[in-house]
Amino acid sequence: MLALYGFSLSTLIFGVEAFIRNVTINAGNNSPIQIPEISVYTFPDIWQNLSYLTGFLKLFPALILIIFVTAEYSYRTNRQHIMNGMSRESYFFSQLVFLVGMALFSTLLLVLLTLFLGFQHTSDISLSLVFSKSYFSLAYFMELLTFMSIAFFTAIIIRRSGLAIITFLLLYTVIEPISRFYLPEMLAQSMPFKRIGNLIDVPNTSLMKLFGVSFRTNIDTFDLLFVVLYAVFFIFLSYLLIKKRDL
Amino acid sequence: MVDESILSIQGLSKNYGSIKAVDALDLEIKKGQVFGLLGPNGSGKTTTLSIVLGLIKPQKGDFKWFGKPLTAATLRKVGSILETPIFYPYLSATDNLKIIADIKRISYNSIDEKLAVTGLLERKNHHFKTYSLGMKQRLAIAAALLGDPEVLILDEPTNGLDPQGIAEIRGLIIDIAKDGKTIIIASHLLDEVQKVCSDVAVLQNGKCLYSGKVNFINNDGLLLEVMADKPELLIAALENCPWATISEKEKDHFLVQLQKDNSASDLNRYLLDQQVVLNHLTTKHRTLESHFLELLKK
Numbered sequence: 001m002l003a004l005y006g007f008s009l010s011t012l013i014f015g016v017e018a019f020i021r022n023v024t025i026n027a028g029n030n031s032p033i034q035i036p037e038i039s040v041y042t043f044p045d046i047w048q049n050l051s052y053l054t055g056f057l058k059l060f061p062a063l064i065l066i067i068f069v070t071a072e073y074s075y076r077t078n079r080q081h082i083m084n085g086m087s088r089e090s091y092f093f094s095q096l097v098f099l100v101g102m103a104l105f106s107t108l109l110l111v112l113l114t115l116f117l118g119f120q121h122t123s124d125i126s127l128s129l130v131f132s133k134s135y136f137s138l139a140y141f142m143e144l145l146t147f148m149s150i151a152f153f154t155a156i157i158i159r160r161s162g163l164a165i166i167t168f169l170l171l172y173t174v175i176e177p178i179s180r181f182y183l184p185e186m187l188a189q190s191m192p193f194k195r196i197g198n199l200i201d202v203p204n205t206s207l208m209k210l211f212g213v214s215f216r217t218n219i220d221t222f223d224l225l226f227v228v229l230y231a232v233f234f235i236f237l238s239y240l241l242i243k244k245r246d247l
Numbered sequence: 248m249v250d251e252s253i254l255s256i257q258g259l260s261k262n263y264g265s266i267k268a269v270d271a272l273d274l275e276i277k278k279g280q281v282f283g284l285l286g287p288n289g290s291g292k293t294t295t296l297s298i299v300l301g302l303i304k305p306q307k308g309d310f311k312w313f314g315k316p317l318t319a320a321t322l323r324k325v326g327s328i329l330e331t332p333i334f335y336p337y338l339s340a341t342d343n344l345k346i347i348a349d350i351k352r353i354s355y356n357s358i359d360e361k362l363a364v365t366g367l368l369e370r371k372n373h374h375f376k377t378y379s380l381g382m383k384q385r386l387a388i389a390a391a392l393l394g395d396p397e398v399l400i401l402d403e404p405t406n407g408l409d410p411q412g413i414a415e416i417r418g419l420i421i422d423i424a425k426d427g428k429t430i431i432i433a434s435h436l437l438d439e440v441q442k443v444c445s446d447v448a449v450l451q452n453g454k455c456l457y458s459g460k461v462n463f464i465n466n467d468g469l470l471l472e473v474m475a476d477k478p479e480l481l482i483a484a485l486e487n488c489p490w491a492t493i494s495e496k497e498k499d500h501f502l503v504q505l506q507k508d509n510s511a512s513d514l515n516r517y518l519l520d521q522q523v524v525l526n527h528l529t530t531k532h533r534t535l536e537s538h539f540l541e542l543l544k545k
Contacts, residue, residue: 080333083300084350084390172333247302 047133051140062151069155107141149234250277259308270453282439284433286450292433309540327392327400332383336376353394361389474500474527484521
């Protein structure tokens, strides 16, 4: 399953280039204004570009995590582990390792692909250029980590795979966005999924430069702080649930 | 000489809503006992075992393992089966047992041995989901035996086994008991407890109705309830009698187990010869079954 995820992730990243190049070329051919062709894959912008794009795929590892965690409840193997002498802390820790491991694996894949594609498409290489915006990969790691820790918590509370997946999807796509409409601005901006999404903002493309629109090209520290706190919060809650609940 | 206490339970209570699964339960299990938890379905046997294994938190009451509160390290020295066998279906028997060996921090050496003892050596590399019910139960028993733990907790161990398998497992339990291990068996099968256990506690609706030795039930000999004006003389007289033993002292009488072919009048005559006069003599029930059913009627 992990192999499938890795494979589909890589395919997608490669595919994106072709897609975007296609779009820009076609647009350039049809429009009266000349659109400068900027490749997605040049250093240092590639860091933000690819981090932003693969951010869309964060659902995959989250769902895999939910399936993994709820499977232990469905098979009741977690019960057997505690009976055999695994402490509840050890059990929690083993689940956490899976979560962090997945986040690390995805980030590593992102970094490798970014480096590979970046070297392919950038004409003049200098070390500072290569690594100048590389902190976006760390932001990606945090984005994944916090996103998955919410999924982790959902899986532990609900314990059944189908229901947990549906609940998580609902939270992400429906419940939070709607509740944001009703809350005052400050509170709405601080809700978990919004903060996670804000970490890596839409990267600037040639099209946008044309219209004079410019997005953020760095990471907001407030976003990062909230994201880290949310991760700690949900992971700690999950720990409490595992420790205290009847099995 | 005080036997070491393996598990002591005081005032344990667990409710599920309005249902009292366990109701102020007191039990004491000592080293070397084969202790039967006997009771009909729903009497609280599995819930009690789940509590002492750290799976369920009780509302009230306390329990101690080896005189100390429960820790994960304690459970690593306990082999247990609870309700149905639980394993990863997509892993083989060997892999599943390896996981358990890792948790218990014991070597993989005893895996093949335990699989052989439960008759699963041929199927050890097949996935668990291909196993029949009886095989799953055997694997659960093999898992409980891994590492030769000091204490075994077996919840309905012969569940799902064919008669041959039942006999094998009972023989296995008796052999293990001979090594001085402590075994706790939960069962609703009276004859199973009778054949295998040394002590028994009878549960119903979460309460303990009776707790004591099993050996007062002897299929062949009579069990008498006696009392004399001078109990010391009674005890002395019985000590010298080869075919009668005192199996228990209850509040105001003794339980005397006779050997086969000895009748109540035999005992009466013998005691009179010894100058002991009884003021109470009743024949008690022969089997655990009638005793058990009688208890449950109350």
